[in-house]
Amino acid sequence: MNAAGMSSLSTNTAIGLVLRSSAEWMNRGASLEDEVLGLFDLMQTRLLRYAVSFGVTMQDGEDIVQETFLALFHHLQRGRHGDNLHGWLFRVTHNLALKRRMKILNDPAGRDTAQVEILDPNPNPEECMLFGERHARLASVLQALSIEDRSCLRLRAEGLRYREIARILGISLGSVSASLSRSLARLEQVDKR
């Protein structure tokens, strides 16, 4: 299993532990907030990274993550624990990020703040300093990919199975596999230069 898969396994196990222990706490009358905050500690950074990958600002990304966990709170309040909260959280973040992006683009004042990158995928000098030349090269390829291809790569790196990615993005299993393979070929091509 790859590193991402290992990471996913450990995260899923951790989520399971949080849920199990929270269930015990709830039996003892402890609050649901602890359960949600426990998951927030585990998943916040990963969901924030995913949200900002849609080209929304960091502030918008933080709002999206907050909304996601409020939605989770309501989800759990209704007694719907579900088997796969990991995938559920990414799915809700994905939908909220798409909505937020559309809202920004529909708002003339907000368009300037949206990170709409186009036809010039070259990294800026600051990015080169931060990530090094190799990372900057890969980042430039990522920027030029479609949102769907980028989401596939990122969700895979977050340790989600192809089936979960397909469900989040609303595409077929074969499309996920083809998208990943296509994107990696492009990344590899640039990486070797």
Next chain:
Amino acid sequence: MPDRSQHPSDEEILQFIDDELPADCIEHLREHIAACPNCRNRQASIEGTLDALNELYTSEQFELGSTTARSRALLQKKLVKDRKSHSFWRDRVASFHLRLPIAAAIVLVFIGFAFYGGRKIWTDQPSLLNPQEEAIVPNHSLTPGAVRAVTLTDICSSTDDDLDPKVPSSTERAVFQEYGLPSNRHTRKYQIDYLVNPQLGGTNDIRNLWPEPYSNARWNAQAKDELERHLHQMVCDRTVDLAVAQREIATDWIAAYKKYVGRNS
């Protein structure tokens, strides 16, 4: 199932790395890779790129880390507020036995909104298209164009000649919504068009999609398709540079039509 006598594709190797291959294929592929130096190299190369990508993603974490504590405190406040509000209304509703009338009122309001409010919103919402030109050209704030990294070889060796591959219906709806067009009314009048077509490296990103009318007498979807085929041919004949073709079709496709096709038509 992969043929044991043939090398697996990169997609199959990736599925193997990700443990996503069907169970009955894994053993065949493992045996093949173990015996085939070329495929071992391919696997190592793909894994190398995946590692670099993971490093890139992980490096982003350092920039995001500072927001954690503040966001947690904010979420905690919201949860407490939400729970108190929830408890307050639940207690009121339970004590006054108002559940049924409230539910009925909500349903009535919802139905009223669906019949009148929803229609009004769509009617009042200004279209983002240029009314004079009826979306002959896209709104560049919404559709600046988006391309993937491709080489001339990729483009000219591809046999895919579908100029406007079908996009997921959710994306289609999003494009109509961005342009202020209710999708249920306009799907037959417009084609969701790729501003830069895939044969010139355009992607199916929403930033490369716009609703193009069929109705216009001259500057319609068919005319743009003609330009796209023509430009592709010119790029592959090396009479026009790929980047120039991408830029010109993204900037003003009608001007590009007049420049490249118009003089011939």
